[in-house]
Amino acid sequence: MARLADRVWRLRESPTRRIDRVREELARRGADLIMLSTGQPGVPPPRWLRERLAELLAADDLKLYSYTPSAGLSELREAIAEDVRRLGGPSLEPEQVVVTAGGQSAMWSVAAALLEPGDEVVLVDPTFFAYPPIVEYHGARVVWVRARPEEGYQPDPEEVKEAIRRGRTKMVVLVTPDNPTGRVLREDVARSIAEYAADAGAWVVVDEAYKTLIYEGRHVWVYRYAPDSVVAVNTFSKDPGLAGWRLGYVYGPRDAVRAVNRVVEHTVYCPPSIAQYAALVYLREWKLRMEFIEWVRSVYARRRDAMIRAVEEHLPDARYVRPQGAMFLVLDLEGYVRGLGVDSEALAERLLAEERVATVPGTYFGTVTRYALRLSFVSEPEHRIAEGVRRIARLVQRMRGAK
Amino acid sequence: MARLADRVWRLRESPTRRIDRVREELARRGADLIMLSTGQPGVPPPRWLRERLAELLAADDLKLYSYTPSAGLSELREAIAEDVRRLGGPSLEPEQVVVTAGGQSAMWSVAAALLEPGDEVVLVDPTFFAYPPIVEYHGARVVWVRARPEEGYQPDPEEVKEAIRRGRTKMVVLVTPDNPTGRVLREDVARSIAEYAADAGAWVVVDEAYKTLIYEGRHVWVYRYAPDSVVAVNTFSKDPGLAGWRLGYVYGPRDAVRAVNRVVEHTVYCPPSIAQYAALVYLREWKLRMEFIEWVRSVYARRRDAMIRAVEEHLPDARYVRPQGAMFLVLDLEGYVRGLGVDSEALAERLLAEERVATVPGTYFGTVTRYALRLSFVSEPEHRIAEGVRRIARLVQRMRGAK
Numbered sequence: 001m002a003r004l005a006d007r008v009w010r011l012r013e014s015p016t017r018r019i020d021r022v023r024e025e026l027a028r029r030g031a032d033l034i035m036l037s038t039g040q041p042g043v044p045p046p047r048w049l050r051e052r053l054a055e056l057l058a059a060d061d062l063k064l065y066s067y068t069p070s071a072g073l074s075e076l077r078e079a080i081a082e083d084v085r086r087l088g089g090p091s092l093e094p095e096q097v098v099v100t101a102g103g104q105s106a107m108w109s110v111a112a113a114l115l116e117p118g119d120e121v122v123l124v125d126p127t128f129f130a131y132p133p134i135v136e137y138h139g140a141r142v143v144w145v146r147a148r149p150e151e152g153y154q155p156d157p158e159e160v161k162e163a164i165r166r167g168r169t170k171m172v173v174l175v176t177p178d179n180p181t182g183r184v185l186r187e188d189v190a191r192s193i194a195e196y197a198a199d200a201g202a203w204v205v206v207d208e209a210y211k212t213l214i215y216e217g218r219h220v221w222v223y224r225y226a227p228d229s230v231v232a233v234n235t236f237s238k239d240p241g242l243a244g245w246r247l248g249y250v251y252g253p254r255d256a257v258r259a260v261n262r263v264v265e266h267t268v269y270c271p272p273s274i275a276q277y278a279a280l281v282y283l284r285e286w287k288l289r290m291e292f293i294e295w296v297r298s299v300y301a302r303r304r305d306a307m308i309r310a311v312e313e314h315l316p317d318a319r320y321v322r323p324q325g326a327m328f329l330v331l332d333l334e335g336y337v338r339g340l341g342v343d344s345e346a347l348a349e350r351l352l353a354e355e356r357v358a359t360v361p362g363t364y365f366g367t368v369t370r371y372a373l374r375l376s377f378v379s380e381p382e383h384r385i386a387e388g389v390r391r392i393a394r395l396v397q398r399m400r401g402a403k
Numbered sequence: 404m405a406r407l408a409d410r411v412w413r414l415r416e417s418p419t420r421r422i423d424r425v426r427e428e429l430a431r432r433g434a435d436l437i438m439l440s441t442g443q444p445g446v447p448p449p450r451w452l453r454e455r456l457a458e459l460l461a462a463d464d465l466k467l468y469s470y471t472p473s474a475g476l477s478e479l480r481e482a483i484a485e486d487v488r489r490l491g492g493p494s495l496e497p498e499q500v501v502v503t504a505g506g507q508s509a510m511w512s513v514a515a516a517l518l519e520p521g522d523e524v525v526l527v528d529p530t531f532f533a534y535p536p537i538v539e540y541h542g543a544r545v546v547w548v549r550a551r552p553e554e555g556y557q558p559d560p561e562e563v564k565e566a567i568r569r570g571r572t573k574m575v576v577l578v579t580p581d582n583p584t585g586r587v588l589r590e591d592v593a594r595s596i597a598e599y600a601a602d603a604g605a606w607v608v609v610d611e612a613y614k615t616l617i618y619e620g621r622h623v624w625v626y627r628y629a630p631d632s633v634v635a636v637n638t639f640s641k642d643p644g645l646a647g648w649r650l651g652y653v654y655g656p657r658d659a660v661r662a663v664n665r666v667v668e669h670t671v672y673c674p675p676s677i678a679q680y681a682a683l684v685y686l687r688e689w690k691l692r693m694e695f696i697e698w699v700r701s702v703y704a705r706r707r708d709a710m711i712r713a714v715e716e717h718l719p720d721a722r723y724v725r726p727q728g729a730m731f732l733v734l735d736l737e738g739y740v741r742g743l744g745v746d747s748e749a750l751a752e753r754l755l756a757e758e759r760v761a762t763v764p765g766t767y768f769g770t771v772t773r774y775a776l777r778l779s780f781v782s783e784p785e786h787r788i789a790e791g792v793r794r795i796a797r798l799v800q801r802m803r804g805a806k
Contacts, residue, residue: 001631002573002606004662005519005541011665014672017473040469047463054457060450066443066647070420101504101649104672116408134669138408170405203405228404244469244676246504246649259407262414266537269417269507272675273647 010137015129015364019348023358034388035379037358039179039327041241042378043299045278046292049240052281053274068273070265072099072249076276079283080249086286087212089221092251098261099276101268102246103209103235106260108134109267110231110250113259114203115140119170122163124155125366126330128179128207140170146368149321149332153183157192166200174222175207177214180365180374181330182323184217194225203256204230209248212239212293214325215301223252231256236275238327239293240282247275304329306382307375310389315396327378330362334371336396343370350399355391413540418532418767422751426761437791438782440761442582442730444644445781446702448681449695452643455684456677471676473668474660475502475652479679482686483652489689490615492624495654501664502679504671505649506612506638509663511537512670513634513653516662517606518543522573525566527558528769529733531582531610543573549771552735555724556586560595569603577625578610580617583768583777584733585726587620597628606659607633613729615642615696618704620727626655634659639678641730642696643685650678707732709785710778713792718799730781733765737774739799746773753802758794 019037026033044050056064071077077094085091100106107130115121117139123131125144132142143163147153160172172193176185197204206222211234223230231252237243248271250260264271282289307329311318319332337347344361351357351373362369373392377385422440429436447453459467474480480497488494503509510533518524520542526534528547535545546566550556563575575596579588600607609625614637626633634655640646651674653663667674685692710732714721722735740750747764754760754776765772776795780788 001656001658002517002601002604004659005515005517007519008516008662008665011669013665014473014668017668020472038470040465042465044463044465044468050460054460057453057457057460060447062443062445062447064647065447065644067441068647069423070417101671101675105670108670112408113411114405114408116410130669137669198405201405241468244467244471244673246671246673246675253404255404256407259411262411262416265417265420266414266533266540267508267511267670268504268649270647270649272504272649272678274677275675 007137010133012133016360019352019358019360022352026352026356031356034357034384034391036375036385036388037360038376038379039238040243040379041238042380043241043296045240045242046288048285048288049278049282053278056277064273064277066273068270068276070270071261072271073276073280076280079280083283084251088219090223090227095254096257097249097251098257098264099271100248100250100260100264101271103233103237103248104130105246105264105268106233106235106248106250107131107207109260109263110205110233111135111138112263113256114171114231116170120165120168122160122169122172124174126180126362126369127173127365128175129364131173143169144366147181147183148368149319152321153178153181154186154189155193157189157196160193161196164196164200164202169197169200169202171203171205172197173205173207176220176222177210177325179210179326180328180360180362180369181321182326182328183321184214184324185220185222187220190220190222191225194222194230198226198229202229205233206230207233209233209235210238210326213297213300213327215297215304216324228253236279239296240289242275242278245275245278246272247279300327300378303380303382303385304377307377307385307389310386314390314393327376329375329377330369330372331375332362332369332372333396336400337371340399342399344373348373351392351395355395357388357391410540413536415536419763422755422761422763425755429755429759434759437760437787437794439778439788439791440763441779441782442641443646443782444641445706445783446644446699448643448645449691451688451691452681452685456681459680467676467680469676471673471679473673474664475674476679476683479683482683486686487654491622493626493630498657499660500652500654501660501667502674503651503653503663503667504674506636506640506651507533508649508667508671509636509638509651509653510534510610512663512666513608513636514538514541515666516659517574517634519573523568523571525563525572525575527577529583529765529772530576530768531578532767534576546572547769550584550586551771552722552724556581556584557589557592558596560592560599563596564599567599567603567605572603572605574606574608575600576608576610579623579625580613580728582613582729583731583763583765583772584724585729585731586724587617587727588623588625590623593623593625594628597625597633601629601632605632608636609633610636612636612638613641616700616703616730617728618700618707631656639682642699643692645678645681648678648681649675650682703730703781706783706785706788707780710780710788710792713789717793717796730779732778732780733772733775734778735772735775736799739803740774743802745802747776751776754795754798758798760791760794
């Protein structure tokens with residue numbers, strides 16, 4: 001066989017994909033799995049939206065099946081700019097918005113548009129595991145800055161400032177609301193980091209995938225603090241729950257958006273048209289959209305609270321920071337498992353095999369979360385969330401007993 | 404503003420995208436455009452398929468909106484392997500198939516999986532314009548081999564052999580049925596090229612986007628001639644016409660497919676789920692699928708013949724090779740415009756501006772087609788195709804008169 005490109009293996013398999021395979025195998029064998037691993041919304045997109053799409057499918061309209069402009073339908077770019085404004089965000093021209101084939105496509109395209117070999121990228125430890133492989137694939141190097149649970153996982157702007165090197169640092173990635181911690185970035189923290197990065201000629205990439213899923217506090221629009229240097233990554237996967245349909249967007253300065261558009265065009269030609277029409281219907285129905293997302297937030301907040309109650313009851317020595325947004329709680333079990341010679345990866349594997357609970361080990365997000373599990377509180381109903389936490393406690397007790 | 408990555412500009416804007424913008428502007432002003440430029444199917448996907456999708460949307464089934472495995476639903480990979488076999492192609496294991504977010508995503512992912520800086524890639528002149536920028540983006544260099552209209556646009560295997568350099572050539576790209584020429588690769592030509600490439604340790608990438616749109620002759624399954632060295636690029640854009648929905652696939656040796664899968668995962672996470680369910684329904688209904696594609700072929704063949712009749716009548720000195728497959732006729736106007744100081748790019752621009760006919764200039768595909776226009780025969784009804792050709796003749800006569 002002829003040779004493959006070496007660098008393709010820098011694209012490590014997503015760790016959730018590995019869990020998914022074990023999970024699928026167990027599910028095939030009929031095991032009752034409690035799914036606390038996924039960032040998949042626990043409720044389908046609104047019924048009225050699906051009904052409108054079914055009507056579109058009934059019509060003999062070629063438009064629904066046609067290629068769109070590679071930057072997305074111009075009506076959709078306008079609707080997104082309007083939506084960001086209505087949500088309390090910045091005023092954008094439609095030319096500052098480029099539609100992508102999902103959040104992953106947004107992240108990849110931003111990395112390809114900005115990064116060159118030898119660049120440095122500042123990431124917060126812990127952070128979403130999709131970033132390091134993309135950075136390394138493009139020949140750049142990750143520089144880590146820790147966010148500590150004692151600080152509510154807020155990164156320290158002075159540490160970020162120290163990590164930024166003029167002429168070397170090409171971008172700083174901030175995720176808010178955060179995956180995995182659910183932390184919403186504080187305004188003063190966001191502003192300082194944005195200003196430090198802009199002063200040093202670096203980009204700030206803000207991942208806003210969960211911006212409408214905030215239970216306490218409010219979203220910080222980092223773009224406002226440095227509009228020439230901030231590129232924002234967004235998705236329709238979480239709100240309105242079109243995860244599999246692959247639609248997202250990027251906004252920022254025109255030139256950066258133009259470069260991102262070029263990457264989207266050559267990687268996928270255009271974002272999926274059916275998903276674009278779905279997003280267009282959704283965003284234009286502002287009132288229904290707000291009712292839907294309010295309802296989703298209330299469902300998820302109750303599930304989060306059920307998870308916290310179960311943790312307090314069954315794992316009183318576990319450490320966690322109450323998530324203000326997103327879909328996950330980081331459950332730090334250091335107090336239980338340190339000294340047992342297991343990290344969270346081994347723990348997650350045993351949980352899946354012995355207790356049928358799927359979680360994502362904290363090792364995948366950084367070193368700060370080495371003994372932590374990322375638990376999704378959106379994909380299971382409350383009683384199963386409580387049962388999942390009970391099973392985690394049971395395994396941990398068993399492991400301590402066996403020591 | 405901070406800097407962008409220089410290499411992103413190697414990704415030139417797709418020339419059809421530029422035409423699309425002028426076209427959209429003219430359409431907004433109410434101009435009656437005859438669209439002979441697009442590779443967009445002229446008929447929607449079958450009604451029974453759309454009805455089944457509408458039913459799926461009505462159910463409260465989270466599956467339809469969920470992330471799928473990054474390589475695609477395993478049922479879909481099985482259905483694709485089965486479909487290739489039923490179409491008369493090779494026997495594939497599902498693990499040899501990876502689903503992508505459309506043909507462009509298939510092409511990009513193959514290039515990323517195979518190419519390294521310094522590699523050489525043999526392309527046929529003329530060829531689909533999407534290949535050169537992708538090759539150059541990955542740091543490889545294009546080596547051109549000409550296909551001549553006198554030979555029915557069949558490349559000469561001996562010339563390809565000469566262009567292949569052991570240890571330098573990483574891949575040879577063959578498109579069959581061809582875009583832009585509609586040529587179906589001859590079996591002996593395909594076999595020789597596959598064997599030469601395999602002998603020299605190079606990959607053959609076969610673009611089979613139009614494999615079921617053949618009007619005369621039959622598809623050549625190049626994979627058969629060198630199963631360790633051939634990677635095939637496919638799409639659901641043309642058959643069944645889900646162009647905008649972004650779904651395609653790649654098949655080939657397992658390791659190559661695994662590498663392609665890694666690229667798909669990091670560029671788009673997974674192919675669009677709704678498109679995957681659509682393809683699954685479509686492929687499983689073999690009888691309905693065959694009836695649909697037969698009907699599409701008959702519609703397109705009639706339109707092709709209408710185009711050829713109009714050319715014979717209005718442009719008797721134009722040169723063309725009757726397309727055996729795909730969606731396009733390459734109309735070589737050298738006899739009319741040579742000596743007028745215009746190439747096909749200038750001609751296409753005047754056609755759009757003065758005669759409201761959208762075409763794609765041959766300069767975008769190579770040098771062999773410098774004085775040719777690529778005319779799509781699928782997107783307009785027969786009388787408008789004839790009118791389009793009449794308008795081309797009118798412009799050409801006017802240009803010659805003004806000389």
